[in-house]
Amino acid sequence: MGSRLAAFRIKSDALLIGRIAGRGFTALWGEACGLNHVMRTRRASPIPNEIRSFPISDSDAIEALAPLRSGDGFEVVGPDQFPTFTPPSFRDKCDSATRIVSGSGGDCAVVVYNFRRLDKSSVDEDPFAYLIVSGSQIVSGSFLGHGSWPGRTTPVSPGLAAHISGSGLGGYFLANPPDGKLSGSLSELTGSNASAFQELMSHLAPDTGR
Numbered sequence: 001m002g003s004r005l006a007a008f009r010i011k012s013d014a015l016l017i018g019r020i021a022g023r024g025f026t027a028l029w030g031e032a033c034g035l036n037h038v039m040r041t042r043r044a045s046p047i048p049n050e051i052r053s054f055p056i057s058d059s060d061a062i063e064a065l066a067p068l069r070s071g072d073g074f075e076v077v078g079p080d081q082f083p084t085f086t087p088p089s090f091r092d093k094c095d096s097a098t099r100i101v102s103g104s105g106g107d108c109a110v111v112v113y114n115f116r117r118l119d120k121s122s123v124d125e126d127p128f129a130y131l132i133v134s135g136s137q138i139v140s141g142s143f144l145g146h147g148s149w150p151g152r153t154t155p156v157s158p159g160l161a162a163h164i165s166g167s168g169l170g171g172y173f174l175a176n177p178p179d180g181k182l183s184g185s186l187s188e189l190t191g192s193n194a195s196a197f198q199e200l201m202s203h204l205a206p207d208t209g210r
Contacts, residue, residue: 049144049146049147049148049199050144050145050146051142051143051144051145052142052143052145053140053141053142054086054128054140054141054142054143055140055141056085056130056138056140056141057085060083060084060085060138061136061138063083063084063085064083064085064111064130064132064138065132065136065138067099067101067111068101068104068109068111068132070101070104071101071104071105072101072102072103072104072105072185072186073100073101073183073184073185073186074098074099074100074101074183074184074185074186074188074189074193075098075099075182075183076096076097076098076099076173076174076177076178076181076182076183077096077097077098077099077113077174078096078170078171078174079091079094079095079096079170079171081097081099082094082097082113082115083113083128086113086128090115090117090126092169093117093118093119093169094115094116094117094118094126094169094170095116095117095118095123095160095169095170095171095172095173096115096116096170096171096172096173096174097113097114097115097116098113098114098178098193099111099112099113099114100112100113100114100186100189100193100197102186102197107133107134108131108132108133108134109131109132110129110130110131110132110200110201111129111130111132112127112128112129112196112197112200113127113128113129114126114127114192114193114196114197115127115128116173118156118164118169119153121155121156122153122154122155122156123153123154123155123156123160124147124152124153125147125151125152125153125192125193125196126143126144126145126147127143127144127147127196127197127199127200128141128142128143128144129141129142129144129200130142144196144199144200147196147199149192149195149196149198149199150192150195151191151192151195152192152195152196159172159176160172160176178191178192178193179191179193
């Protein structure tokens, strides 16, 4: 597990960004030192694991870069630490997120927010990721929806239901963190958070067939 969750790094001096639109899939790719890195849905089946691109403006750069200051690792965060450049209508449905940072000491870093969104009687994990190149250039983010990894969707527990009834949505998993951990190193990332992270990384793996 530790090796699979090792810091994600791409050594590069330049990044070319583009979008491809086609039947059944969308793509966001970067070309670094001759390697294509592709974030895309699977052509044969847009769902599950549907990638939706989400632009991040230059005005949001300071906020987007802030997680790098803590270095690699993960931390469960509440609504007050959700990125404000994500849609308010989405954030309002989320109790918390596990923020994962990898590659903070290299030329290319990835920041992932594995959001826990209330969906009627269930809690769904909806990860959101973006790349940071050369410590400052931010690549358009992407949501991974309709995930298929184990633990992605779980029933609302009696404890969460009581919390929502008494205090509203937000912060339950800060007091009841997944796998009993509020923070840790990448090697300590387990369960559905690790699966969500790995699924996103599979969409960022080098495309050696191009």
